[in-house]
Amino acid sequence: MTQVLTTSRQTMQSSNGTGPATTPILQVQNISKRFKAHGEQRSLQQTVINLLGRNRDRAAQNAFWPLRNISFDVYPGESVGLVGHNGSGKSTLLKLITGILEPTEGQIQVNGRLSSLLELGAGFHPDLTGRENIFLNGAIYGLSRKEMHARLGSIIDFAELHDFIDTPVKHYSSGMYVRLGFAVAIHAEPDLLLVDEVLAVGDAAFQHKCLDAIQAFRRRGGTLLMVSHDLGSIQNICNRAIWLEKGHMRIDGRPIDVAMHYLNRVAEGEKQAAKGTNLPALENGLRWGSGRVLLESVQICAENGAAQSVFKTGDEMVIRIRYRCQEPVEPPVIGLSIHHQSGAHICGPNTDFGELTLPAGQTAGEVTYRIPWLSLLPGAYQVTAAVVHRQTQEMYDYHDRAYAFRVYPGASHEQYGLVTLRGEWGSRSEGVKG
Amino acid sequence: MNLSSAFRLSPAQAMPAAYTHLRNLVAYRELIYYLVVRDLRARYKNSVLGFLWSLLNPLALMLVFTTVFTIMRPGHNIQNYPIYVLCGLLPWNYFAAGLLGSTNSIVAGAGLIKKVYFPREALPIAAVLSQLVNFLLAFVVLFVALVVFQSPWSAWLWLLPLVILMQTCFILGLSFILATINVFYRDVMMIIDVVILAWFFLTPVFYPISAVPATVNLLGFTLPLHRLMYVLNPMASLINAYRDILYWGYRTDLDFLVRTLITSLVILIFGYWFFQRYSGRFGEEL
Numbered sequence: 219m220t221q222v223l224t225t226s227r228q229t230m231q232s233s234n235g236t237g238p239a240t241t242p243i244l245q246v247q248n249i250s251k252r253f254k255a256h257g258e259q260r261s262l263q264q265t266v267i268n269l270l271g272r273n274r275d276r277a278a279q280n281a282f283w284p285l286r287n288i289s290f291d292v293y294p295g296e297s298v299g300l301v302g303h304n305g306s307g308k309s310t311l312l313k314l315i316t317g318i319l320e321p322t323e324g325q326i327q328v329n330g331r332l333s334s335l336l337e338l339g340a341g342f343h344p345d346l347t348g349r350e351n352i353f354l355n356g357a358i359y360g361l362s363r364k365e366m367h368a369r370l371g372s373i374i375d376f377a378e379l380h381d382f383i384d385t386p387v388k389h390y391s392s393g394m395y396v397r398l399g400f401a402v403a404i405h406a407e408p409d410l411l412l413v414d415e416v417l418a419v420g421d422a423a424f425q426h427k428c429l430d431a432i433q434a435f436r437r438r439g440g441t442l443l444m445v446s447h448d449l450g451s452i453q454n455i456c457n458r459a460i461w462l463e464k465g466h467m468r469i470d471g472r473p474i475d476v477a478m479h480y481l482n483r484v485a486e487g488e489k490q491a492a493k494g495t496n497l498p499a500l501e502n503g504l505r506w507g508s509g510r511v512l513l514e515s516v517q518i519c520a521e522n523g524a525a526q527s528v529f530k531t532g533d534e535m536v537i538r539i540r541y542r543c544q545e546p547v548e549p550p551v552i553g554l555s556i557h558h559q560s561g562a563h564i565c566g567p568n569t570d571f572g573e574l575t576l577p578a579g580q581t582a583g584e585v586t587y588r589i590p591w592l593s594l595l596p597g598a599y600q601v602t603a604a605v606v607h608r609q610t611q612e613m614y615d616y617h618d619r620a621y622a623f624r625v626y627p628g629a630s631h632e633q634y635g636l637v638t639l640r641g642e643w644g645s646r647s648e649g650v651k652g
Numbered sequence: 653m654n655l656s657s658a659f660r661l662s663p664a665q666a667m668p669a670a671y672t673h674l675r676n677l678v679a680y681r682e683l684i685y686y687l688v689v690r691d692l693r694a695r696y697k698n699s700v701l702g703f704l705w706s707l708l709n710p711l712a713l714m715l716v717f718t719t720v721f722t723i724m725r726p727g728h729n730i731q732n733y734p735i736y737v738l739c740g741l742l743p744w745n746y747f748a749a750g751l752l753g754s755t756n757s758i759v760a761g762a763g764l765i766k767k768v769y770f771p772r773e774a775l776p777i778a779a780v781l782s783q784l785v786n787f788l789l790a791f792v793v794l795f796v797a798l799v800v801f802q803s804p805w806s807a808w809l810w811l812l813p814l815v816i817l818m819q820t821c822f823i824l825g826l827s828f829i830l831a832t833i834n835v836f837y838r839d840v841m842m843i844i845d846v847v848i849l850a851w852f853f854l855t856p857v858f859y860p861i862s863a864v865p866a867t868v869n870l871l872g873f874t875l876p877l878h879r880l881m882y883v884l885n886p887m888a889s890l891i892n893a894y895r896d897i898l899y900w901g902y903r904t905d906l907d908f909l910v911r912t913l914i915t916s917l918v919i920l921i922f923g924y925w926f927f928q929r930y931s932g933r934f935g936e937e938l
């Protein structure tokens with residue numbers, strides 16, 4: 219059931235310049251993990267019953283398998299991203315690889331030193347100072363005192379904690395705590411680094427620093443296995459991605475391919491969810507107006523007309539609005555406005571600006587707003603729809619930010635701001651020497 | 653926990669696994685060191701006298717027991733009772749505190765166990781070793797008492813480290829077993845207080861064994877009570893050895909010592925094996 223889209227393993231290994239490596243640094247062989255079902259309470263009575271062997275079948279029925287038959291190898295120098303919904307088993311897989319959990323079936327072999335960023339500063343003791351915690355945490359990663367002494371200065375530099383390194387960490391802010399945790403983990407210089415969503419912590423500057431450190435770790439030939447919901451950062455950092463769904467491996471391949479398959483699945487799922495109609499309720503303040511004209515449905519669709527809530531920059535988007543007039547009115551104006559999740563108002567087109575006059579005297583109808591090339595950059599967006607009297611501005615029906623969609627990286631590589639203006643760069647050389 | 657499946661590992665499988673575990677543990681010895689430091693630091697934080705409590709505590713206990721025992725048994729003929737009671741009390745405190753601390757160590761370290769991998773036995777070992785540090789500090793009090801009461805120094809004092817090592821093995825072995833069971837059944841922590849108290853009275857810590865009748869008639873059988881107390885209770889044998897060396901200045905009975913050593917080692921090996929068998933499931937159970 220696993221689809222292997224790898225552009226052949228050889229290409230991926232040779233791409234990092236080390237040539238085809240023979241021994242994988244991580245071998246995951248047919249792993250399955252079983253958790254006891256919730257509510258399977260342990261009591262003395264239960265134990266006695268289990269010992270008598272009566273109750274085994276029931277326990278097996280209640281079992282929950284977060285991972286089923288997972289197999290893959292990771293070779294030195296690779297960096298692999300794990301994607302999947304919440305509950306797909308990504309974190310369980312990382313815990314199995316670290317050794318925190320034991321697989322129910324199958325085998326995992328790690329050929330080298332492993333360090334994990336599952337939770338930063340997990341081993342810190344509040345009463346010890348920053349310096350003492352560096353050594354304690356280093357020991358947890360399996361480093362000797364001598365090795366830690368050699369790294370001490372650079373860890374303190376990285377964590378930017380010069381003035382507080384001899385303060386007990388219980389007095390640290392959460393930011394300082396996390397900085398120190400990351401600094402120790404990255405300086406453990408493992409062969410294999412496991413990262414679980416930790417890049418979402420700290421302020422923007424520190425996140426950048428962490429990303430730089432991870433990139434530097436990769437350049438030194440380190441192997442990376444990371445879990446992230448952010449497909450963008452997986453595409454930036456990883457050269458291979460694995461998609462887990464409900465504990466099964468769906469795809470193992472290039473990040474861009476995995477991302478597209480994954481997004482399609484996300485879109486499908488959201489389409490299913492969107493089938494139940496999503497008109498905002500009158501009570502919650504998101505909808506208001508006189509009600510003489512009602513917006514019956516607002517759908518955000520892909521070019522094929524199917525409702526969708528996930529788009530890529532550069533996709534075609536159609537917003538379809540159905541309305542009904544409760545009494546004869548003059549032709550109304552129907553408008554939209556699109557907001558970024560930050561609140562920034564991006565645009566506010568309406569039928570009037572668009573020089574579309576709706577036919578007079580009708581009782582119901584549909585208008586569409588077609589965007590041939592979506593210039594929004596990745597992020598979450600909200601759509602407001604409204605129908606209004608052309609002259610008096612009487613508001614008939616107003617759906618305040620009631621519809622949402624999400625944009626993922628697509629045709630544009632731009633990263634800053636909200637939109638791409640599709641400008642083009644040019645260059646002209648002058649005064650070339652020689 | 654299915655205990656019936658616990659006894660199925662063949663020795664051939666067990667040996668290389670045990671070797672890997674031990675090597676792994678050696679690689680993590682610095683972690684144990686830092687965990688001990690952490691324990692000690694945490695114990696004395698916010699106390700004015702700090703580590704002096706390791707000395708004051710046995711001193712205070714010595715005074716209490718001497719007073720109580722002298723009032724209870726005014727005619728007792730134990731010379732230098734303070735030394736007599738210290739020889740029993742210090743090892744007993746090491747035993748009780750080590751057992752309590754290490755039994756809870758895995759559950760108390762849940763935050764760590766669920767987030768990072770390290771050999772799990774580091775936690776109970778560190779808990780016992782931090783009590784060992786305490787125990788060794790308390791010996792200062794005992795030695796001072798020996799000087800003050802002008803008790804003769806025994807030539808057999810060199811046996812002391814061996815006895816301490818034996819006791820440590822015994823405590824570690826029990827700790828491994830109890831700490832493991834405590835993960836699956838927290839009831840252990842509830843029961844252990846009472847068990848330790850009962851055990852305390854069954855061990856000649858503050859009374860001489862002669863205070864107990866040598867034999868007792870039970871259902872028509874004559875049971876050699878003194879002998880049973882020593883055979884069934886390694887702590888009684890251990891305290892007897894401490895007392896022989898430190899109080900009586902006697903070389904202690906060799907067959908006794910060897911038997912206790914074997915008991916301690918068997919318990920340690922079984923405990924370690926038992927711990928290894930279930931430690932993989934700690935991350936899930938906690």
